[in-house]
Amino acid sequence: xxxxxxxxxxxxxxxxxxxxxxVGLALFLLTFLGSLLDAIEGTETSSESRVVVRHAVSxxxxxxxxxxxxLTRLDQVQAVTPLTWFGGTYKDQRPANFFPxxxxxxxxxxxxxxxxxxxxxxxxxWRDDRGGFIxxxxxxxxxxxxxxxxxxxxxxxxxxxLELTLRGVFTRADAPSAERQIFFHRRYLEExxxxxxxxxxxxxxxxxxxxxxxxxxxxxxxxxxxxxxVRAETEEAFALSFLELLGNVxxxxxxxxxxVVVSILFITANTMAMAARDRVREVxxxxxLGFQRGHVTWLVLLEAILVGGLGAMVGAGLAVxxxxxxxxxxxxxxxxFGTLEASPTILGGALVLGLxxxxxxxxxxxxxxxxxxxxxxxxRVT
Amino acid sequence: xxxxxxxxxxxxxxLVEVENVEKSYARDRLRVEVLQGVDxxxxxxxxxALMGPSGSGKSTLLNLIAGIDSPTSGRVHxxxxxIGQLGESDLARWRHRHIGFIFQxxxxxxxxxxxxxxxxxxxxxxxxxxxxxxxxxTALEVVGLADRIDHYPRxxxxxxxxxxxxxxxxxxxxxxxxADEPTGDLDADSANAILDLLQELNRSFGKTIVMVTHDPLAxxxxxxxxxxxxxxxxxxxxxxxxxxxxxxx
Numbered sequence: 001x002x003x004x005x006x007x008x009x010x011x012x013x014x015x016x017x018x019x020x021x022x023v024g025l026a027l028f029l030l031t032f033l034g035s036l037l038d039a040i041e042g043t044e045t046s047s048e049s050r051v052v053v054r055h056a057v058s059x060x061x062x063x064x065x066x067x068x069x070x071l072t073r074l075d076q077v078q079a080v081t082p083l084t085w086f087g088g089t090y091k092d093q094r095p096a097n098f099f100p101x102x103x104x105x106x107x108x109x110x111x112x113x114x115x116x117x118x119x120x121x122x123x124x125x126w127r128d129d130r131g132g133f134i135x136x137x138x139x140x141x142x143x144x145x146x147x148x149x150x151x152x153x154x155x156x157x158x159x160x161x162l163e164l165t166l167r168g169v170f171t172r173a174d175a176p177s178a179e180r181q182i183f184f185h186r187r188y189l190e191e192x193x194x195x196x197x198x199x200x201x202x203x204x205x206x207x208x209x210x211x212x213x214x215x216x217x218x219x220x221x222x223x224x225x226x227x228x229x230v231r232a233e234t235e236e237a238f239a240l241s242f243l244e245l246l247g248n249v250x251x252x253x254x255x256x257x258x259x260v261v262v263s264i265l266f267i268t269a270n271t272m273a274m275a276a277r278d279r280v281r282e283v284x285x286x287x288x289l290g291f292q293r294g295h296v297t298w299l300v301l302l303e304a305i306l307v308g309g310l311g312a313m314v315g316a317g318l319a320v321x322x323x324x325x326x327x328x329x330x331x332x333x334x335x336x337f338g339t340l341e342a343s344p345t346i347l348g349g350a351l352v353l354g355l356x357x358x359x360x361x362x363x364x365x366x367x368x369x370x371x372x373x374x375x376x377x378x379x380r381v382t
Numbered sequence: 383x384x385x386x387x388x389x390x391x392x393x394x395x396x397l398v399e400v401e402n403v404e405k406s407y408a409r410d411r412l413r414v415e416v417l418q419g420v421d422x423x424x425x426x427x428x429x430x431a432l433m434g435p436s437g438s439g440k441s442t443l444l445n446l447i448a449g450i451d452s453p454t455s456g457r458v459h460x461x462x463x464x465i466g467q468l469g470e471s472d473l474a475r476w477r478h479r480h481i482g483f484i485f486q487x488x489x490x491x492x493x494x495x496x497x498x499x500x501x502x503x504x505x506x507x508x509x510x511x512x513x514x515x516x517x518x519x520t521a522l523e524v525v526g527l528a529d530r531i532d533h534y535p536r537x538x539x540x541x542x543x544x545x546x547x548x549x550x551x552x553x554x555x556x557x558x559x560x561a562d563e564p565t566g567d568l569d570a571d572s573a574n575a576i577l578d579l580l581q582e583l584n585r586s587f588g589k590t591i592v593m594v595t596h597d598p599l600a601x602x603x604x605x606x607x608x609x610x611x612x613x614x615x616x617x618x619x620x621x622x623x624x625x626x627x628x629x630x631x
Contacts, residue, residue: 001505007493285489288450289503289550290478292471374450378485 001295005302008279016307019271023311023357024318026264031319031342031350033253039340048209050112052238053202053219056229059085062198063228074218076211077204079111084186084200088153088162095329099139101153101162103186103200112205115172122168130188132167136179140169160192203235261357268311268361272304276365283369284377293370300366301359308358312351316342319350397558397590398424398447403456405442405613416442418613420456429584429591431604438610440594441562447592448481448560449473461557478506482551482589486563488543490535490550496522497531500549507554521549524587525579541572548579552589559583561593565600577603 009016053071055061062084072080084103091097106127110116118134126132135145145151149166164184172178190196206215212234219232276283283296319342327340400422407414417439424430432440445451446458449465457464460480468476490499500521504514522528525545535543544564551559561580565573581603583589593604601607609617 003498004491004494004502011493281489282491285485285491286502287474288448288477288481288483290474290481290506292474295506375445378450378489 024314026260027315028318050235051204056231065197076207079205081108081112082199087157100181103189104183118170126167133164133184134168135182138179272365276369281380297366297370301362304362305358308354312354397426399459401457403453431601431607434610439613480557482556482559484561486566488547521553559591
């Protein structure tokens with residue numbers, strides 16, 4: 001019977017190919033969006049016990065330097081460190097030369113980012129050189145830098161060019177994407193700008209992830225009446241806002257996915273109904289030969305499931321290929337996407353969804369085919 | 383039932399017994415009477431032709447005997463079994479075991495080869511692949527198409543397609559062969575060859591055949607001709623000695 005199902009499937013190749021392609025495209029979209037969401041939500045650099053505090057209006061607004069001390073006094077906050085996004089251009093605008101550059105405070109940076117590793121010698125060398133910077137191992141390898149390497153970063157957000165010397169290397173074993181950035185002295189930036197006394201973001205290390213809600217509430221309440229109210233959020237949520245994917249991303253992507261799947265379901269069901277209608281006479285012949293209604297039902301259902309399964313494989317294959325290509329192109333510009341991959345869970349989900357689309361789309365045509373009146377079907381001119 | 387068997391026209395065991403069958407269809411608001419009080423008996427080993435003009439009800443009668451349609455009233459017994467008492471699934475199983483159906487337009491599945499078409503009914507049995515292969519090859523040899531097993535229907539002539547259809551009908555060794563205008567779509571030579579084959583199946587293999595035709599030459603190949611007109615049998619069923627039917631056989 002499998003042979004008959006396959007031959008029926010391939011008898012109108014254009015129709016089958018178009019249906020498989022439409023299912024494949026829908027599942028590609030879902031797989032891709034799902035993987036993207038996973039990459040954003042599960043950014044490997046994120047820590048559940050870190051909170052980011054920034055200006056409530058936008059990331060482009062800075063906060064007063066004095067906020068740091070006040071945040072340190074909040075309950076369940078172990079450490080606070082400032083980070084200011086410098087932006088700028090290193091060598092040229094090519095993505096390969098883009099990497100995050102943060103103005104940081106050496107004395108507190110690794111208290112908050114305690115999952116980063118740096119040798120004591122490197123740390124001291126950086127701490128003692130106001131024009132020094134540290135970089136992640138992966139970035140150093142990629143750029144081919146050596147200790148003492150001097151680099152220039154041209155300012156774009158700030159009217160200041162940074163002349164920096166590589167003084168140390170840090171690693172983070174479980175998150176290579178965290179090794180694609182550099183930290184330099186925020187004080188160096190402050191001095192160059194005439195000591196405005198501002199900070200882009202404050203990063204808080206908490207006692208535990210359970211403390212996040214209360215710390216977020218307390219931090220926002222603390223500055224709500226000031227000239228610079230703040231917004232506090234988890235590192236993961238910050239990553240989302242950083243990417244300007246504001247709003248309920250999951251709901252948005254879920255809605256798009258659902259709409260696509262439902263549309264494809266109708267398209268596939270219509271195609272299967274057409275295919276079953278074309279074969280009414282053959283069904284009547286098979287019934288005359290002694291095939292049961294159940295046989296006919298399964299013939300149509302299996303064909304529909306096969307269409308869905310093939311579509312899922314096409315979609316998943318496309319997703320794997322395009323995600324692979326995209327990751328290699330994006331990881332420089334957006335290190336957060338270093339973890340972008342079509343996980344086995346997502347690919348398995350796509351396959352199950354494809355099979356479900358096939359099954360659901362085949363139910364009505366299969367039922368109708370199984371109820372074909374034999375005599376009427378035999379009279380049918382095909 | 384015993385009485386019916388003893389009343390067989392050719393003196394043998396009654397295989398098909400149609401008792402006072404009526405069949406009507408509702409078409410729009412009209413009720414169309416297709417068969418009215420039809421009685422028919424066919425003995426085991428008989429070759430019977432059902433003749434009549436278009437709309438006389440001969441195909442409907444054949445469909446009732448095949449169990450693919452049901453009478454409005456009356457009974458159809460095949461091999462002593464009232465097939466009207468069978469449920470949908472049992473009827474399908476019964477058809478598979480006892481009926482070989484030959485259609486006017488062959489009705490081969492276009493996506494399957496000759497071999498696969500003939501093998502199709504055997505898929506419903508427990509026969510393993512090698513047994514199925516032997517049976518299919520035997521059936522195709524009987525119809526003279528052993529060299530066409532890998533051909534698709536579109537690669538065969540009309541006569542060859544009908545031979546494959548006959549092979550499909552006999553491959554399960556059914557009790558009864560039913561043929562609905564089996565030569566209606568064929569040229570004279572192909573039609574003669576098919577009629578020769580049906581006669582051979584009847585004579586050499588003892589197959590009971592009921593054939594619907596409107597062609598007197600085709601009907602002449604049968605041992606007995608039953609004529610229908612406006613849903614009624616218009617002549618008394620007469621047994622014809624086998625040797626007198628279809629002399630060129």
